[in-house]
Structure formats: structure tokens, C-alpha cells
Amino acid sequence: IAGITQAPTSQILAAGRRMTLRCTQDMRHNAMYWYRQDLGLGLRLIHYSNTAGTTGKGEVPDGYSVSRANTDDFPLTLASAVPSQTSVYFCASSPGDRGGYTFGSGTRLTVV
Amino acid sequence: GNSVTQMEGPVTLSEEAFLTINCTYTATGYPSLFWYVQYPGEGLQLLLKATKADDKGSNKGFEATYRKETTSFHLEKGSVQVSDSAVYFCALISSGNTGKLIFGQGTTLQVKP
Numbered sequence: 001i002a003g004i005t006q007a008p009t010s011q012i013l014a015a016g017r018r019m020t021l022r023c024t025q026d027m028r029h030n031a032m033y034w035y036r037q038d039l040g041l042g043l044r045l046i047h048y049s050n051t052a053g054t055t056g057k058g059e060v061p062d063g064y065s066v067s068r069a070n071t072d073d074f075p076l077t078l079a080s081a082v083p084s085q086t087s088v089y090f091c092a093s094s095p096g097d098r099g100g101y102t103f104g105s106g107t108r109l110t111v112v
Numbered sequence: 113g114n115s116v117t118q119m120e121g122p123v124t125l126s127e128e129a130f131l132t133i134n135c136t137y138t139a140t141g142y143p144s145l146f147w148y149v150q151y152p153g154e155g156l157q158l159l160l161k162a163t164k165a166d167d168k169g170s171n172k173g174f175e176a177t178y179r180k181e182t183t184s185f186h187l188e189k190g191s192v193q194v195s196d197s198a199v200y201f202c203a204l205i206s207s208g209n210t211g212k213l214i215f216g217q218g219t220t221l222q223v224k225p
Contacts, residue, residue: 033212033213035215040217041217042201042215042216042217042218043156043201043215043218044215045212045213045214048212058212090155090156092156092213094213100144100146100158100161100213101156101158101213102158103148103155103156103157104155105154105155106154106155
């Protein structure tokens with residue numbers, strides 16, 4: 001089934017640890033995105049990539065980094081996790097034609 | 113800048129009631145407008161969309177009309193079901209925003225039998 005796979009589904013992480021959230025799509029979409037969802041704040045864009053080899057900063061990029069080595073994969077790395085990064089993280093992709101996004105099922109991250 | 117504002121929830125309705133969730137936007141140019149739905153424990157799914165003024169998006173009994181004169185995209189359904197209980201997000205992609213989707217805060221709908 002075509003779509004987006006995120007891993008892990010959930011994670012409890014000690015503050016100060018490094019963590020990479022994985023995202024893979026099989027739709028050959030050019031653009032990919034990482035959002036975080038927090039109660040009362042909706043979804044906020046962390047980083048994005050319009051095409052393989054390029055990345056850009058979204059609304060809340062601090063403390064996060066991304067890479068886009070190929071079309072399918074778009075990992076999100078927390079270099080040194082802090083409790084304020086406790087959130088649900090969603091990866092999404094789009095063909096880039098303003099037609100809408102496809103979302104993954106999310107990663108629930110708790111930093112303690 | 114570009115932004116989306118939704119009515120605050122939660123919205124609680126009885127089954128078969130009429131639903132309206134208000135959404136207004138601020139954007140440059142001619143944005144594309146979307147409604148996404150998030151069922152408990154799941155990711156977001158595209159519910160409907162409209163790409164130009166006066167377009168009506170529809171899906172699963174839900175409708176929304178792109179009103180440029182009032183910068184609105186209100187979501188409506190004539191008769192809600194318990195299975196419609198979810199969080200609904202209004203969103204836009206601005207014509208000058210290289211495809212980045214901007215979301216409203218989300219509105220929780222709870223439908224009681």
C-alpha cells in the first residue's frame with residue numbers, strides 16, 4: 001500500500017540523548033515535511049525538503065536537523081533532546097503541485 | 113503573513129445534527145484551501161480541498177466552499193454520525209509559499225448517540 005512509513009511509533013527518551021526519527025515514502029513525491037503537533041497549537045512545520053538534496057527551515061527548526069539524500073527518505077534528528085521536544089511528530093509528502101499532503105501515522109516522543 | 117483561524121472547540125453534537133466548523137484565512141495571492149481530519153490515534157487524512165474562488169470541495173457528506181470575498185472556507189455536514197468524531201484542521205497553501213501547508217489550530221468534534 002502506497003504511503004508514508006514512520007518509525008518508531010513511540011519512544012521515551014532521556015534528556016540530552018540523540019534521536020533520529022525515520023520517514024520513508026514510496027510515492028516518489030518530490031516534497032517532504034516534518035511537523036510537530038502540540039495540544040492547542042495545531043501542527044507546526046519544523047523542516048521541509050522540496051526535492052532530494054535540498055532542505056529548508058520551517059516555523060520551529062531549532063534543535064532539529066534533517067537530510068534528504070534520496071527521494072524516499074527524510075530523517076529528522078534531535079541532536080540533544082530537551083523536554084520541550086515532547087510532542088507527536090508527523091512526516092508528510094507532496095508531489096508539489098499544491099494538491100495536498102499525505103501524512104504518516106506519527107511518532108509520539110516523550111523526553112524525560 | 114499567511115495564517116488560518118478556526119473556531120475553538122470542542123464542538124459537541126447529537127447524532128444527525130447539522131455541523132458547521134468555521135475557518136477564515138489570511139494569505140497573499142490565491143491560496144489552495146484544505147480540510148484534514150484526524151481520527152483518534154491516527155495521522156491526518158485529506159478530507160476535501162478547493163483550489164480557486166467559488167469552488168466547492170466535498171467528500172463523505174462534508175462540504176466547504178471557497179469564499180474569497182469573506183476569506184472563509186467553512187466546513188459543513190447535514191447529518192453527523194458518531195463515526196465523525198475527530199479533530200478537523202483547516203489549512204492553506206499560499207500561491208507564493210512553495211507548497212508549504214499552514215494549519216489552523218484544529219477543532220475537536222464529538223458526536224454523541
